[in-house]
Amino acid sequence: MLGPVKRRESKLFYAGLNLEERVPADHPLRRVARAIDFGFVREQVAGCYGYNGQESVDPTVILKLLFLAFFERVGSEREMMRQLPLRLDWLWFCELDLDDEIPDHSVLSKARRRWGLEAFERIFAHVLAQCVKAGLVDGQTVYADSTVLKANAAVDSRVPRKLWAQLEGEAPGLPGREDQGDEDGAGGDDDQDAAKPRREGKPGGADMDPQKAQLPPPPTGRFNARTVSRSDPEAATTSRRGREVKLGYRDHALVDDRRGVVLATIATAADYDDAALLTPLLNKCQQYLQRGPQRAVADSMYGTKSNIHMLRWRGVEPYLKRRPAKNDHRHWLDRLPEECDPALALRLMKRRLHIAEGRFADAHVRHEHRRCRWRGRWRVQIQCYLVAMTQNIRKLARYARPPGGLAQGLALPRGSCWLAWAAVCSSAITWLLLRAWERPRMTEA
Numbered sequence: 001m002l003g004p005v006k007r008r009e010s011k012l013f014y015a016g017l018n019l020e021e022r023v024p025a026d027h028p029l030r031r032v033a034r035a036i037d038f039g040f041v042r043e044q045v046a047g048c049y050g051y052n053g054q055e056s057v058d059p060t061v062i063l064k065l066l067f068l069a070f071f072e073r074v075g076s077e078r079e080m081m082r083q084l085p086l087r088l089d090w091l092w093f094c095e096l097d098l099d100d101e102i103p104d105h106s107v108l109s110k111a112r113r114r115w116g117l118e119a120f121e122r123i124f125a126h127v128l129a130q131c132v133k134a135g136l137v138d139g140q141t142v143y144a145d146s147t148v149l150k151a152n153a154a155v156d157s158r159v160p161r162k163l164w165a166q167l168e169g170e171a172p173g174l175p176g177r178e179d180q181g182d183e184d185g186a187g188g189d190d191d192q193d194a195a196k197p198r199r200e201g202k203p204g205g206a207d208m209d210p211q212k213a214q215l216p217p218p219p220t221g222r223f224n225a226r227t228v229s230r231s232d233p234e235a236a237t238t239s240r241r242g243r244e245v246k247l248g249y250r251d252h253a254l255v256d257d258r259r260g261v262v263l264a265t266i267a268t269a270a271d272y273d274d275a276a277l278l279t280p281l282l283n284k285c286q287q288y289l290q291r292g293p294q295r296a297v298a299d300s301m302y303g304t305k306s307n308i309h310m311l312r313w314r315g316v317e318p319y320l321k322r323r324p325a326k327n328d329h330r331h332w333l334d335r336l337p338e339e340c341d342p343a344l345a346l347r348l349m350k351r352r353l354h355i356a357e358g359r360f361a362d363a364h365v366r367h368e369h370r371r372c373r374w375r376g377r378w379r380v381q382i383q384c385y386l387v388a389m390t391q392n393i394r395k396l397a398r399y400a401r402p403p404g405g406l407a408q409g410l411a412l413p414r415g416s417c418w419l420a421w422a423a424v425c426s427s428a429i430t431w432l433l434l435r436a437w438e439r440p441r442m443t444e445a
Contacts, residue, residue, distance in 0.1 A: 019092040028397070029093045032071075035397040036130055038063050044122050048114050057103050062111045063123070064094045065103075070367045070390045077105040117211060117378045124265075124385040125288050127392050131261045132289065134400040139289055141257035141348065143356035144281060144298040146274050147364075148238060149267075149380065150371040151248040153231035158247070161228045209378035215268060216276040224271050232375040236269035246270065249372060249380045252277040253388065254285050255356050259395050262359065262388040263288065267381040274301040279310055295319050297348045297356075300332070308337055319345050363387050 023030065041063045049056060065080060068090055074080045084090050085102050096102075131137050218224075224236045229247055239245040250272055254264040264284035266277055278298070286292050295317035303320040311318040322335040333342045363369035369387050372380050 017098070019088055019097070022088045023092045027089055029089055031397040032067075032393060033093065035400055036127065036393055038067070040126055041123060044126065045115050045119050048116070048119065057107050057111075059111070061094050061096070061103070062108060065108060066386055067390060067393070068093065069108075070369075070386055071394075073366065073368050075368065076373075077108045080108075081105045112379070112382060113208070116208060117381060120382050120385045121211075124389050127389045127396070128261070128263065128288055131259075131392050131396055134396060136259040136395055136399055137256050137261050137263070137289070138258035139256065139263075139291060140294045142263060142282075142285065142293045142296055143255045143257065143352045144252070144274075144278055144296060144302055145255070145352070145356035145360065146250050146252040146277070146301075147360040147369075148246055148270050149249045149251055149369065149383075150246055151229070151232050151235035151270075152372045152375050153229050153235060153247055155237070155245060155247045157229045157231045158227045158237065159230055161226055164228050164230060164233075209376075209381075211266075211381065212377065214280065215266070216272070216280070218269060219271050219273065222271060224269070234269060234377045235372075235375075236271040238270035249377065250274075251360075251369070251380075251384050252281060253356075253359065253384075254281040255359050257351070257355060259399055260355050260359055261392050261395055265381075265384045265388045267377060267384045269377070274298075275304045275307055278302050278307050282314065282316075292316060295348075297352050299352070300324070319348050321349070359391065363391065367391070 038060050041059045045059050065084075068074065069077065069080050072090075074083065081102055081104065084094075084096075085098075091098070091100075128137075132139075218236075227237065229235050232247075235247050235249060237245060237247050238250075248270045250268050250270050252266045252268065252272075252274065253262055255261070256263050264281045266280055266284070268277065278296070282292065282296070292314055293316055296311055297319045298321070300321040300323050303322040308318045308320060308322075311320075317339060318337050319340055320337075321332045322337075324330075324332075324335065328335070333345065336342060336345055360369075367387050367390060369383075373383055374380065
């Protein structure tokens with residue numbers, strides 16, 4: 001029998017509607033919610049808020065929205081807020097109800113400026129500590145690699161640096177105003193007041209990038225010393241043989257061997273040499289883990305003499321492909337440092353393709369990390385922290401187990417895991433022998 005025509009009629013009230021029941025039990029966001037409690041951010045950013053004035057949006061909700069922007073590959077924060085009331089799983093994850101007011105997209109950009117770069121670094125370090133606590137970090141072997149991020153500015157926006165400095169009212173040769181790097185993406189998706197002049201000591205000024213002084217000096221005598229982008233002065237031009245010319249930044253990362261957890265990430269202009277960032281990456285890893293690795297693995301971009309001497313001074317085995325000298329056509333295994341095992345080096349280099357380069361491929365495909373969402377080095381550094389934090393949370397949700405039982409065996413060091421596995425095997429063999437010994441006796445009876 002043909003049923004009647006179904007006509008939707010709007011209701012004023014919905015009885016028995018529960019978001020908890022609408023989200024499936026095997027939803028990925030449920031695993032994320034079980035893996036980590038985002039409430040830790042309130043303590044991290046408590047000092048960024050005053051004691052009077054209008055109450056802000058819960059920092060836990062802000063961090064969850066920033067996480068969802070990269071976890072769900074949302075292109076912009078405006079689109080994020082447009083899709084939020086339509087997604088029941090996002091509302092459940094952010095602990096919002098159907099009748100709650102959706103925050104404005106500017107809440108995220110204002111929180112980014114208010115919290116600052118150091119707060120996002122503490123957030124990344126806290127998630128990394130949770131990965132260490134769950135036994136996902138070995139800390140013995142680390143892989144260094146980098147990738148180029150396309151800037152949120154066109155290549156055609158480049159002008160001669162002297163002309164740009166004159167137009168900006170500065171002395172020729174200087175890198176330019178610091179507040180120019182504080183502008184967000186094209187179209188005004190984020191900070192509405194980014195174009196306003198900033199003063200030192202205020203949010204959005206030069207003090208928003210305290211890590212810039214810790215970076216190595218930028219390369220000199222190159223094309224970027226003569227040209228600058230009007231849209232993003234801190235971005236740099238780079239090119240590789242057979243590839244297009246890009247204006248952007250470079251994300252340098254240090255990845256752990258056990259589960260591919262990101263141990264450190266540093267954003268620089270695209271023209272920086274990878275070899276100059278190996279020492280800062282190891283310093284960050286030492287700061288977060290309170291210990292250094294036993295061996296470092298990287299390609300020939302890091303294989304300089306200074307890096308090999310630095311690793312030897314730290315007591316780290318330098319499994320680096322040395323940069324070939326002129327007219328040196330030897331195989332890279334023949335150019336290894338003397339203390340390196342060639343067989344182990346071959347295995348580590350193959351694993352580096354899966355761990356280090358695979359991490360960036362995953363970030364490009366799943367988290368839209370091919371291009372910069374915002375402008376300015378400190379904003380790109382925040383993006384690198386958020387992408388690395390999202391990837392580490394995914395690892396935490398996938399591999400971590402509830403406390404007790406098998407999880408404690410998984411969280412043990414590698415040697416203890418082998419002992420536990422040997423104990424299980426010996427117990428199984430003992431049980432089989434007892435069964436084989438009892439079977440003839442039962443037959444005789």
